[in-house]
Amino acid sequence: MKNLFCFANNQIEPLEKAGVPLGDLMVQRGYGIFDFLRVQDNKPLFLQAHLDRFFNSAAIMRLNIKESREQVIELVNQLIQKNNIPSSGIRLLIGGGDAPDGYTITAPHLIIIQQPLTAPADYLADTGIHLVSYNYTRQLAEVKTIDYLMAIWLQPWMKSLGGDDILYHNEGIITECPRSNIFMVTADNVLVTPNTGMLKGITRNNILSIAAENDISFEERPIHLQEFASAKEAFITSSTKRMTLVRQVDAHVLATSNDSSLSHILFERLLKKERFFS
Amino acid sequence: MKNLFCFANNQIEPLEKAGVPLGDLMVQRGYGIFDFLRVQDNKPLFLQAHLDRFFNSAAIMRLNIKESREQVIELVNQLIQKNNIPSSGIRLLIGGGDAPDGYTITAPHLIIIQQPLTAPADYLADTGIHLVSYNYTRQLAEVKTIDYLMAIWLQPWMKSLGGDDILYHNEGIITECPRSNIFMVTADNVLVTPNTGMLKGITRNNILSIAAENDISFEERPIHLQEFASAKEAFITSSTKRMTLVRQVDAHVLATSNDSSLSHILFERLLKKERFFS
Numbered sequence: 065m066k067n068l069f070c071f072a073n074n075q076i077e078p079l080e081k082a083g084v085p086l087g088d089l090m091v092q093r094g095y096g097i098f099d100f101l102r103v104q105d106n107k108p109l110f111l112q113a114h115l116d117r118f119f120n121s122a123a124i125m126r127l128n129i130k131e132s133r134e135q136v137i138e139l140v141n142q143l144i145q146k147n148n149i150p151s152s153g154i155r156l157l158i159g160g161g162d163a164p165d166g167y168t169i170t171a172p173h174l175i176i177i178q179q180p181l182t183a184p185a186d187y188l189a190d191t192g193i194h195l196v197s198y199n200y201t202r203q204l205a206e207v208k209t210i211d212y213l214m215a216i217w218l219q220p221w222m223k224s225l226g227g228d229d230i231l232y233h234n235e236g237i238i239t240e241c242p243r244s245n246i247f248m249v250t251a252d253n254v255l256v257t258p259n260t261g262m263l264k265g266i267t268r269n270n271i272l273s274i275a276a277e278n279d280i281s282f283e284e285r286p287i288h289l290q291e292f293a294s295a296k297e298a299f300i301t302s303s304t305k306r307m308t309l310v311r312q313v314d315a316h317v318l319a320t321s322n323d324s325s326l327s328h329i330l331f332e333r334l335l336k337k338e339r340f341f342s
Numbered sequence: 343m344k345n346l347f348c349f350a351n352n353q354i355e356p357l358e359k360a361g362v363p364l365g366d367l368m369v370q371r372g373y374g375i376f377d378f379l380r381v382q383d384n385k386p387l388f389l390q391a392h393l394d395r396f397f398n399s400a401a402i403m404r405l406n407i408k409e410s411r412e413q414v415i416e417l418v419n420q421l422i423q424k425n426n427i428p429s430s431g432i433r434l435l436i437g438g439g440d441a442p443d444g445y446t447i448t449a450p451h452l453i454i455i456q457q458p459l460t461a462p463a464d465y466l467a468d469t470g471i472h473l474v475s476y477n478y479t480r481q482l483a484e485v486k487t488i489d490y491l492m493a494i495w496l497q498p499w500m501k502s503l504g505g506d507d508i509l510y511h512n513e514g515i516i517t518e519c520p521r522s523n524i525f526m527v528t529a530d531n532v533l534v535t536p537n538t539g540m541l542k543g544i545t546r547n548n549i550l551s552i553a554a555e556n557d558i559s560f561e562e563r564p565i566h567l568q569e570f571a572s573a574k575e576a577f578i579t580s581s582t583k584r585m586t587l588v589r590q591v592d593a594h595v596l597a598t599s600n601d602s603s604l605s606h607i608l609f610e611r612l613l614k615k616e617r618f619f620s
Contacts, residue, residue, distance in 0.1 A: 070364065083361020084369050086348065086455055091362050091435070093490035094372035125495065157369070160494065167494065177364055203481070203491050211491055212371035213481050216438065216445065217403065 069146050071139050071176035076146065079177065088173070090159025092166050096210040097121040098157040101266075102303050104183060106150045108140055109303070110341055113266045118156050121207045127158050127172045136174070143178045153181035153304065157210070184306045188331040192311030192318070193300075195241065196227035197289055201234050205261050215242035229300070231313060234261055237286045241300050246310070247271065248287060249297035249326050256291075259284035267301035267334070274333040280326065292316035297327045307331050347424050349417050349454035354424065357455065366451070368437025370444050374488040375399040379544075380581050381430040382461060384422055387581070388619055389415065391544045396434050399485045405436055405450045414452070421456045431459035431582065435488070462584045466609040470589030470596070471578075473519065474505035475567055479512050483539050493520035507578070509591060512539055515564045519578050524588070525549065526565060527575035527604050537562035545579035545612070552611040558604065570594035575605045585609050 072082035090096035099118040102109045115133055122129050131139070140154060155177045161170035200214055215230065222230050231246060232239045238246060240262035247257045247268075255275055257268065275282040292298065298310035298318055309327060311318055350360035368374035377396040380387045393411055400407050409417070418432060433455045439448035478492055493508065500508050509524060510517045516524060518540035525535045525546075533553055535546065553560040570576065576588035576596055587605060589596055 072364065079364065082364055084364065086350065086357065086360050086362065086435075086453065089494065090369060090372075091374075092376075092433075092488065093494055094368075094374065094488040095491055095494050096369075096372070098370075126498070155370075157364075167490075168497070169494065175364065203489075204495065209491060210370065210372040211481075211489060212445075213373055213487060213489055216367065216371055216373050216447065217482065219446070220404070 068149075068178060069143060070178065071143065071174065073173065076139070076142060082175075084159065084175070085162055087162040087164075087166075088159045089161060089163050089166075089169065090210065092163065093160065094211060094213075095125070095169070096157065096159035097125055097127065097208055098155055098210055099208055100153055100155050100303060102181065102183075103144060103149070103152040103154055103178070104338070106144055106148070108144065108154060109338060110266050110270070111137065111140065113269065114156070114303075117208060117266065121209070122158060124204070124207050125209070126169055127160065129158060129172065129174060131174050136176075139176055143176060147178050149178060149180050151181060151183045152178050154178050181304065184304070186335065188307055188309060188328055190309065192309035193228035194226060194312040195229055195231040195310055195314075196222050196225045197231045197233050197238070197314050199235065200232050201239060201261050202232070202263075205239065206263060208263055212242060232262075233289055236289050237261075238289055244300040244302035244305070244308075246300050247298065248291065248295045250291070251294050251296055253281065253296070253326065255280055255282040255326060255330075256287055257282070257284055258287055260286070265301055266303055267306060270334060270337055271301055271330055274330055274337065278333065280330075289314065292318065297325050299327050306334060346427075346456065347421060348456065349421065349452065351451065354417070354420060360453075362437065362453070363440055365440040365442075365444075366437045367439060367441050367444075367447065368488065370441065371438065372489060373403070373447070374435065374437035375403055375405065375486055376433055376435040376488055377486055378431055378433050378581060380459065380461075381422060381427070381432055381456070382616070384426070384428045386418055386422065386432060387616060388544050388548070389418065391547065392434070392581075395486060395544065399487070400436060402482070402485050403487070404447055405438065407436060407450065407452060409452050414454075417454055421454060425456050427456060427458050429459060429461045430456050432456050459582065462582070464613065466585055466587060466606055468587065470587035471506035472504060472590040473507055473509040473588055473592075474500050474503045475509045475511050475516070475592050477513065478510050479517060479539050480510070480541075483517065484541060486541055490520060510540075511567055514567050515539075516567055522578040522580035522583070522586075524578050525576065526569065526573045528569070529572050529574055531559065531574070531604065533558055533560040533604060533608075534565055535560070535562055536565055538564070543579055544581055545584060548612060548615055549579055549585075549608055552608055552615065556611065558608075567592065570596065575603050577605050584612060
């Protein structure tokens with residue numbers, strides 16, 4: 065693999081030389097946030113929306129990013145030019161900074177990493193995934209923190225049930241998957257997605273915009289796990305994967321999607337939106 | 343400050359040169375555990391108990407420490423000799439390892455840091471602290487993970503209420519403070535401490551042993567916040583601070599401790615135990 069450059073320690077430097085100082089609160093206390101966006105044909109996708117969220121996460125977590133938004137954009141563009149990985153992912157990352165007392169937020173250091181990433185397929189695969197539900201709400205769920213403790217810890221359990229991913233719920237009310245949002249199409253063709261207790265993904269927002277722009281009925285509302293029993297379609301969304309169909313949630317097997325389904329229409333519109341914004 | 347050595351990247355190296363690789367799951371996903379012990383007169387205190395817990399945390403988190411217990415002890419001793427900081431703290435730290443997919447545990451790297459630490463006073467200060475309660479249970483509470491997201495995030499809120507530390511509870515049943523365990527002495531002189539939902543601290547275990555060895559009545563049981571209204575004494579315990587008296591929990595102001603109190607007796611025995619084990 066060719067040598068990659070990242071931004072760390074206030075400079076653009078080789079990725080293999082960079083590290084997070086051992087005194088940083090990210091290392092000592094797991095206190096950090098990030099954002100992740102896809103680069104397609106050397107262009108960052110929905111960069112403004114990702115920056116909005118990154119700076120918002122930082123503000124909620126009281127992390128003072130010393131770089132301006134314009135400087136972050138400039139650094140992202142420099143890395144894209146220098147690394148030249150047309151299909152890749154960019155991770156913005158910031159922790160609590162070097163804390164002499166190991167506990168108090170100081171001056172956080174921005175880190176930007178770019179790494180190769182296979183672009184998702186340009187069609188919506190009909191083989192859906194199997195979600196297994198777990199009663200858990202992320203801490204500060206509306207913030208994109210680095211806290212994936214439960215998600216990673218639960219992997220063997222999830223696999224033992226034949227699951228492909230986890231669906232978090234709060235006493236039966238679904239919220240999100242560890243790295244994606246969830247949508248359902250009800251028996252009467254309404255697109256629904258949870259309204260609280262989760263991270264509002266950039267792709268989630270794009271899907272909702274597409275629905276609004278195309279007169280597709282949609283609702284953001286509490287959804288009970290039992291509703292999958294009567295759901296026509298379901299899919300999860302993320303910047304990395306765009307959309308992935310869901311074929312099963314726990315014991316509920318959904319109808320197989322077909323090309324005329326709402327999921328496919330939304331997927332085509334999402335592709336168009338990507339092209340428009342890149 | 344003199345140059346300190348740590349163990350990182352499989353070698354003893356200068357602390358300021360060491361860092362956690364950007365691809366480690368500790369950085370990318372907050373997936374890591376640690377332990378922290380005090381060094382007094384260049385001797386590690388209760389090292390065996392801390393190693394028991396560290397290896398146990400690692401096992402629960404599926405982190406395979408490639409160093410044997412004997413090798414870890416040898417590394418700790420080498421750092422103590424090389425750094426020569428008679429009063430200090432040693433942090434053992436391990437994350438999920440460098441994950442090409444940013445999600446799957448690989449080969450974790452052990453990190454050992456030694457830093458100066460002012461030894462706690464050899465007497466139990468009568469000025470107790472003020473705890474403010476917060477409804478929250480740590481994820482995988484019995485494991486010493488690096489997850490202090492809520493503790494750090496809550497600091498401004500805690501200070502706005504005049505608090506010195508936070509006391510977590512689960513719907514009124516107290517569990518622990520973010521970095522210490524809690525004990526209470528009831529009106530009828532029984533020493534009580536929570537039995538579930540928290541990390542079992544080394545000092546907590548020492549206090550319970552001391553109670554057992556000295557025929558002091560004690561119980562590990564669920565404790566409701568309201569019990570502080572009638573409590574005679576309360577204190578928190580940690581390896582760093584030994585014991586700290588509590589004078590107030592929310593609106594409940596406790597009676598001032600005096601030298602004949604049970605807390606003082608336990609403190610004197612704890613000092614003896616330290617001397618015996620070092």
